[in-house]
Amino acid sequence: MTTKEATFTYTLRLGDDALILGHRLSELCSKAPFIEEDLALTNIALDMIGRAQAMLSHAAELEGKGKTADDLAYRRPEINYYNHLITEQPNGDFAHTIVRQLYLSAFEFLFYCELEKSKDETLAAIAKKASKEVQYHWQHAMDWTIRLGDGTGESKRRMQIALYELWMYTGELFEMDAVDETLIKAGIAVDLTSLKTQWLNLIKNTVTEATLLMPDDTYMQSGSRKGIHSEHLGHILSELQYLQRAYPDAIW
Amino acid sequence: MHNEHSDSNFQSRIDKGEHIEARDYMPENYRKHLIRQMSQHAHSEVIGMQPEGNWITRAPSLRSKQILLAKIQDEGGHGLYLYSAAETLGISRQELIQSLHSGKAKYSNIFNYPALNWADIGAIGWLVDGAAIVNQVSLQRTSYGPYSRAMVRICKEESFHQRQGYEIMAKMMKGTKDQQAMAQDAMNRWWWPSLMMFGPHDTDSPRSSDAVKWRIKRETNDELRQKFIDKTIPQAELIGLKVPDDKIKLDEKTGHYKIGEINWEEFQRVVAGHGPCNKQRLDHHKLYFNQGAWVREAAEAYKQKHLKQEMQTI
Amino acid sequence: MNSDTQLDLWEVFIQSKSGQPYIHAGSIHASDMKMAMQNARDTYTRRGEGTSIWVVPSKYIVASNPDDNAMLFDPSNDKIYRHPTFYVMPEGAKNI
Numbered sequence: 001m002t003t004k005e006a007t008f009t010y011t012l013r014l015g016d017d018a019l020i021l022g023h024r025l026s027e028l029c030s031k032a033p034f035i036e037e038d039l040a041l042t043n044i045a046l047d048m049i050g051r052a053q054a055m056l057s058h059a060a061e062l063e064g065k066g067k068t069a070d071d072l073a074y075r076r077p078e079i080n081y082y083n084h085l086i087t088e089q090p091n092g093d094f095a096h097t098i099v100r101q102l103y104l105s106a107f108e109f110l111f112y113c114e115l116e117k118s119k120d121e122t123l124a125a126i127a128k129k130a131s132k133e134v135q136y137h138w139q140h141a142m143d144w145t146i147r148l149g150d151g152t153g154e155s156k157r158r159m160q161i162a163l164y165e166l167w168m169y170t171g172e173l174f175e176m177d178a179v180d181e182t183l184i185k186a187g188i189a190v191d192l193t194s195l196k197t198q199w200l201n202l203i204k205n206t207v208t209e210a211t212l213l214m215p216d217d218t219y220m221q222s223g224s225r226k227g228i229h230s231e232h233l234g235h236i237l238s239e240l241q242y243l244q245r246a247y248p249d250a251i252w
Numbered sequence: 253m254h255n256e257h258s259d260s261n262f263q264s265r266i267d268k269g270e271h272i273e274a275r276d277y278m279p280e281n282y283r284k285h286l287i288r289q290m291s292q293h294a295h296s297e298v299i300g301m302q303p304e305g306n307w308i309t310r311a312p313s314l315r316s317k318q319i320l321l322a323k324i325q326d327e328g329g330h331g332l333y334l335y336s337a338a339e340t341l342g343i344s345r346q347e348l349i350q351s352l353h354s355g356k357a358k359y360s361n362i363f364n365y366p367a368l369n370w371a372d373i374g375a376i377g378w379l380v381d382g383a384a385i386v387n388q389v390s391l392q393r394t395s396y397g398p399y400s401r402a403m404v405r406i407c408k409e410e411s412f413h414q415r416q417g418y419e420i421m422a423k424m425m426k427g428t429k430d431q432q433a434m435a436q437d438a439m440n441r442w443w444w445p446s447l448m449m450f451g452p453h454d455t456d457s458p459r460s461s462d463a464v465k466w467r468i469k470r471e472t473n474d475e476l477r478q479k480f481i482d483k484t485i486p487q488a489e490l491i492g493l494k495v496p497d498d499k500i501k502l503d504e505k506t507g508h509y510k511i512g513e514i515n516w517e518e519f520q521r522v523v524a525g526h527g528p529c530n531k532q533r534l535d536h537h538k539l540y541f542n543q544g545a546w547v548r549e550a551a552e553a554y555k556q557k558h559l560k561q562e563m564q565t566i
Numbered sequence: 567m568n569s570d571t572q573l574d575l576w577e578v579f580i581q582s583k584s585g586q587p588y589i590h591a592g593s594i595h596a597s598d599m600k601m602a603m604q605n606a607r608d609t610y611t612r613r614g615e616g617t618s619i620w621v622v623p624s625k626y627i628v629a630s631n632p633d634d635n636a637m638l639f640d641p642s643n644d645k646i647y648r649h650p651t652f653y654v655m656p657e658g659a660k661n662i
Contacts, residue, residue: 033544151550252312336593
């Protein structure tokens with residue numbers, strides 16, 4: 001595996017995370033608890049899709065096969081998508097949406113601050129933009145977690161369930177394989193080992209302030225780095241890819 | 253004591269082109285008319301998120317997905333501006349939404365039609381937003397200050413909506429046979445409902461005269477409709493779309509297009525609740541409103557618990 | 567218990583560039599200060615309109631009563647000596 005090949009895979013993974021989470025968040029349009037929150041969630045979705053476009057453009061360039069970001073977003077088979085399992089989980093109720101945002105935005109906040117130092121200049125530039133966006137996503141998720149955890153009995157119960165149910169997808173965020181190792185040596189990728197403790201602290205502090213309980217250690221789901229997904233991804237792709245697959249000659 | 257609280261003084265202020273502000277004297281019917289019109293307008297923006305929302309997850313490119321999301325978000329924002337403007341008249345957003353759910357308040361008929369293929373997103377932007385903006389530009393000069401200010405902001409933001417819709421239509425008309433067929437199909441289904449958006453003919457519109465007298469409405473239904481027809485037909489022809497009306501004719505003398513007869517029976521039927529999507533649109537709004545109740549209650553409860561703390565930091 | 571509301575009404579003021587005045591942009595609903603700030607940002611600065619935001623609960627705005635307009639504003643109409651053009655400068659005076 002050359003550095004370039006590894007960077008391609010690495011960038012593709014980051015692009016897929018943004019693409020699939022952006023897809024899930026965009027499903028919420030016109031479904032938020034009140035209109036201001038609808039606008040807020042859409043802003044986050046737009047940040048994600050913008051980042052997906054930047055990452056996938058870069059990936060297409062690294063691949064060097066003349067493809068575009070859209071080719072990568074819309075024309076791959078399911079097994080070639082590498083987004084984390086947590087990004088493809090259904091929105092569920094508002095508590096699940098917020099907890100998914102809590103886990104992910106805390107991770108991305110730490111991750112993109114680090115990625116700003118990447119020796120791959122394009123990745124560093126995307127990271128610089130993303131870390132500002134993600135800081136806001138984190139603030140939004142944290143505030144809602146505290147509000148809902150310390151709100152009514154019902155909101156507390158729903159948040160606690162969501163914290164437990166999504167916990168098993170958080171282990172995967174810190175997995176690394178040969179791609180990461182090659183690129184860490186080259187100064188391109190982020191070493192996730194050091195992020196884990198920081199992430200856990202961010203989550204713990206927020207969960208405690210929200211008067212909620214941290215989930216117990218549990219078996220952590222895994223597979224996305226190899227393209228093995230939950231059943232949800234197939235349905236996402238059947239919508240995402242519909243027009244591109246049904247009319248392969250069309251330009252949109 | 254002067255006659256500041258008289259209807260004649262109010263009318264003379266209107267006639268001088270002054271704006272009326274929330275705390276100024278206004279006749280009760282003026283207030284009622286405004287609440288009805290502004291809430292209908294706000295509900296239209298919010299319900300209007302649904303037909304386009306139907307295509308967000310199937311948008312065919314990353315670019316088009318971002319544009320569509322941003323556009324629908326704008327519509328939510330515009331609903332919000334208008335609810336807020338209506339609230340200055342002493343009615344709460346909660347009450348406005350209740351009237352929508354009870355069927356007392358209406359929204360634009362156009363959103364009771366379905367968005368069936370991707371070209372519908374083009375047609376909605378180009379025709380529906382195109383029709384709306386003709387009306388909205390006129391409303392920037394409406395006599396009620398908060399309404400007028402909301403409309404100024406809305407018009408500024410809406411300017412890209414119609415262009416993105418026309419761009420989709422133009423692209424599809426330049427595309428494959430399938431794409432052209434989709435575009436023409438969308439044109440066929442959205443043309444007439446767009447014309448109906450301006451409401452009944454002036455001769456059949458009972459409330460129009462008061463609204464014009466009070467300068468809530470600055471131009472009549474038929475005047476606005478004609479403006480829309482005149483600018484849209486050449487745009488359709490330019491990209492090779494056929495307007496689904498055999499009777500269209502340009503009157504060389506006036507420079508205006510004449511069109512065939514609008515099917516007012518269909519209009520009345522959809523207003524009465526029998527459009528293809530009336531029930532679906534309202535059910536969607538009620539469903540997510542109800543699903544959000546626990547979140548709003550929790551936010552309220554959190555505030556109650558922490559309000560004292562928050563006030564001390566003010 | 568029916569405690570469902572659409573949250574509280576807040577007024578939003580946006581400064582478009584540093585040094586410029588804060589101008590009323592519109593209103594939003596929110597239940598607390600943090601939410602008000604975020605909702606104001608998400609609603610009124612989507613197109614790079616702002617460099618700074620003020621939010622204030624609408625109930626704390628005190629507005630003048632239109633009935634008092636004559637009393638409040640008319641008396642200043644004839645105080646023309648508050649305007650520079652009121653004063654006669656000698657022919658040829660510069661930079662004043």
